[in-house]
Amino acid sequence: MEHTKSKLGTIVDYATTYLETKGEIIFLDVVEKSSRVVSTIAAGVVLSVLGLFILIFASIGFAWWIATATGSVAIGFFAITGFYLALFVFTLVIGKRLIQDSIINLIIKKIFYDK
Numbered sequence: 001m002e003h004t005k006s007k008l009g010t011i012v013d014y015a016t017t018y019l020e021t022k023g024e025i026i027f028l029d030v031v032e033k034s035s036r037v038v039s040t041i042a043a044g045v046v047l048s049v050l051g052l053f054i055l056i057f058a059s060i061g062f063a064w065w066i067a068t069a070t071g072s073v074a075i076g077f078f079a080i081t082g083f084y085l086a087l088f089v090f091t092l093v094i095g096k097r098l099i100q101d102s103i104i105n106l107i108i109k110k111i112f113y114d115k
Helices: 002-069 073-112
Strands: none
Touching: 002 073
16 A cells, blocks of 8 residues: 555656646747747837838938929929828728738747747
């Protein structure tokens, strides 16, 4: 009887160690996946800010180029503003769902498939 209790105690110890280890593995897996998502978002933010600076300066340059070609600074800058307004409306009407779906898919891939 004592031998059975000893084996039962050993099995309980092994099961406890297994469950603790399994919990640590799950925790580390969650930390790894969330780190991947956060790092992807951070890289996207940095690239977006750099892209925004490029877009601003290119827009100013292009507007200035149109202004010298037409002889009116107002026409140059309003032409660029009209282009961005049309792009904004297009994105609101058609591209909103595409943008949301691509961001959702990117996050899902980072969480479940990226190793």
